[in-house]
Amino acid sequence: ERRNPAQPEFHQAVREVLDTLAPVFRARPEYAVPGLVERLTEPERQIVFRVPWQDDHGTVHVNRGFRVEFNSALGPYKGGLRFHPSVDIGVVKFLGFEQIFKNALTGLGIGGGKGGSDFDPRGRSDAEVMRFCQSFMTELHRHIGEHTDVPAGDIGVGGREIGYLFGQYRRITNRWEAGVLTGKGTGWGGSQIRPQATGYGSVLFAAEMLQRQGLGLDGRSAVVSGSGNVALYTIEKLQKLGAYPITCSDSEGYVVDDKGIDLDLLKQIKEVERGRVGAYAERRGASARFVPGGRVWEVAGEVAFPSATQNELGADDARALIASGVKAVSEGANMPTTPEAVRLFQEAGVAFGPGKAANAGGVAVSALEMSQNAARSAWTSQRVEEELAGIMRDIHQVCHETAERYGAPGDYVTGANIAGFERVADAMLAQGVI
């Protein structure tokens, strides 16, 4: 903590991983070499830069941009960009650190990185967002490349932002280098199913966990938080598999809809109008109500999908969900569940899928996008969806088996951390002290 002051999210993420690694160090002394953990927790490179831009009135704003290139032992750095006022170096480092293990779990040859800015896109015009993205890329372009570092979206960065970022990269470098960014439009190098992949994957992971207990998703009520990219496609996949999602939320409150979420209406408000979930309740009619300032976890559900942001589900929320009979929790967001809440779920026997495993479908399809770009080909949505389903099955399997092998059956947190660690550590040891 003295080395990295004022980075509580980063400390939390590191502690959570290191706390589960003791059995692997005992069983495999080759990992207990001096310096391995120190190297794993120190980014290979941290880039911090000024992002000046002009708003529609001509006023100049100065934001801060970040890219943390954490670990490239398994492949080029890969991880999203987040635009949100809460972004600082500690948040980017926590996300980059988690990304190392998540990417290792996909088995697709990608290293870990993350970036973003404290820019707040909320209420900004398209033109302002474009100018911001252009300024951001004017510095970032010198650090990234299809074989070096491949950013994607995250909170506040979706298809629109990736388009503006790619346009500026292409202009500055005079290269059509599709593999430099993922999450592109399908007409210009993007993969089918990429927007859906994180949410779909999180639901598939929940289905695998339930299946281990002889249960299914069909007919089950689901509580989902957030209303962005991950939440929308979590709701979509839940409905396709016969479950019954009844909530969504944003930073102003949540909606509960007794008839189940009307996904077309929610997509219209969020994806087309860029509006708030409060508007959903106003337009939906009697079945839905908006609870300002509340947390979705007050609503009873058999499966839960935290899909908004870090530390959004605390101990009291976990107690409420356990009391309401929740059977599985699948983290669509990164580190949305506090350590105490995770412990409560595990003690209560609730199947708990950590983000490193449960939300890895997004980065996995990003890696498939890179493959398509390298081959200058475009796969059908059916093919990508099949690949995604296979990858999520494999990730579940490796987490489950690893947990059993290290004496923690059913503990997906331990399974994901150790399985990811083994892959990265093996590559780091083979490549020497660098």
Ligand code: NDP
């Ligand atoms: P979006 O920007 O599309 O949506 C974010 C959603 O979370 C919005 O509903 C937003 O509400 C809410 N939210 C964000 N910050 C807060 C906050 N501080 N308090 C309450 N609500 C908040 O982002 P994504 O859906 O892409 O990302 C959601 C989570 O999933 C993040 O943790 C991200 O790291 C993770 N993730 C995303 C992947 C992807 O492919 N996009 C891949 C893997 C993980 P509001 O509009 O009010 O801010």
